[in-house]
Amino acid sequence: MLMLGFTKLGRAVVRVRRLTVHLSKATMSTCPSSAANRDTTTAAILIIGDEILKGHTVDTNSAFLTRQLRKLGVSVQRVTVIPDIQEVIAKEVALLSSQYTHLITSGGIGPTHDDVTFESIAMAFQEELYPHPELTQLVEEFFGGLDKNNAAMKLAMVPRSAKLNYGTDPQTGQLHRYPLVSVRNVYIFPGIPSLMERAFNGLEHLFACSGTTFHTREVFVDADEADIAPVLTKLQASWSKRVALGSYPDWLSNYHRVRLVLDSDSQEEVDKARTQLVHELPKGSVVPLVTDPVSIATAEVYTLANSGTQLGEKVMSALKIIETALDQYSTEEVCVGFNGGKDCTALLHLYYAALKRRYSDSKDKVKALYIRIVSPFPEMERFLQDTIKRYDLELFSVEGSIRQALSEVQDRKPELRAVLMGTRRSDPYSHILTPMCPTDPGWPEYMRVNPLLVRLIHTHLSQYFSHVVVFVLFVIFDATTSYHVRTPVTL
DSSP states (O other): OGGGGHHHHHHHHHHHHHHHHHHHHHHHHHSOOOHHHHHOEEEEEEEEOHHHHTTSSOOOHHHHHHHHHHHTTEEEEEEEEEOSOHHHHHHHHHHHHHHSSEEEEESOOSSSTTOOHHHHHHHHTTOOEEEOHHHHHHHHHHHOSOOTTSGGGGGGEEETTOEEEOOBOTTTOOBOSSOEEEETTEEEEOSSHHHHHHHHHTTGGGTOOTTOOOEEEEEEEOSOHHHHHHHHHHHHHHHTTSSEEEEEEOSSOSSOSEEEEEEESOHHHHHHHHHHHHHHSOTTOEEOOOSOTTTTHHHHHHHHHTSOSHHHHHHHHHHHHHHHHHHHSOGGGEEEEOOSSHHHHHHHHHHHHHHHHHSTTOOOOEEEEEEEOSSOOHHHHHHHHHHHHHHTEEEEEEESOHHHHHHHHHHHOTTOOEEEOOOOTTSTTGGGOOSEEEOOTTSOOOEEEOGGGOOOSSGGGGGTOOHHHHHIIIIIOOTTOSOOOOSOOOO
């Protein structure tokens, strides 16, 4: 019996639990009394696994859990990563479960020697392990007929007070086949990210906190963090615990050098704090940043096109060429050439805006052609993958010269008849191109659509200004990407 091994560890666990109760009482007596403090639901996350500590596996579970719990009104107070050592897990479970409303563990569930989470939690609460009848049946059904000594039966051995929680699939409404095991306020999740996320999404109701909503506001500052530190220190002191202020420098961004994040469980307080923060920061240092440009693409692009400005006129000219192509070809027959460059990115954004304006209810993916160079640099590949997700692209990738690529596309996608290209008037041989022109003799037959050929009204401006770079920097790219455009794009 597991109880035989508890004697020495059990004393240590008891001491930990007594100390925790003592510290909790001391903390309660010294903390400011407020409704917010009393009502906040808290959580700790315990990531279990040698593979995390050795760098063999990247922990994504804690990031997912903190985000989701916060949406549910739960304040995550601690994230701890520990090895697959029974005594260590048991002590942490005993300590954290008594300090926080919920303790969520991830990892250490399985049939192998290093899967010791169930045993450790039994130790923490001085309980025995036993074969849960319902879990035993589920394991036998899942793995087929098994004898009681089979390694898979370890999945059915849980602490005596264990509870089975069946989640519900948010999409289908059906119950999950396998339950999540919990012991008291400890919820024991698998370590595999896909399984953990599926289990959590089906059991959000266990953690949903009525009455608590966290409110977040962001301010982006184009100033060195050291220069604004005195302002931040003064404001945080004046807000006390009502509003939390975080400062996060970003050395890669083109738009800002510091991202400031304000958090509170009071919308009124966080809005008041943001207004005060913007007022106190150096004049001109606060910069606007659109973090989700795709969702507002149509509205923003067409507002700009109709603004009467010189940039607006150029955007309108490009949109008219795109709309002409959509008049002549169906969306199944058109794709946009995209290689991750600034010109193609500007064109993709314009094309996306025009598509969504014309086919607002369509769920079809935007077709894009990527002519891949042999060894693209990593930042380029990451930006490409981000863009695929951001615009929901159906990307077909080919290698080789443009002629070779178009020949391959013709074989793979025979329905395509037109390709939108990011060619500029200043590009080689572009002086002979028109906004819509067929490919040259001997090439695969396509209509080349060139919305970015529009000339500037005052040609000397093209030497100094980039209309589209403003468009790219402030409308298309967001603060999360590591691939930034610094050189101008000329329409």
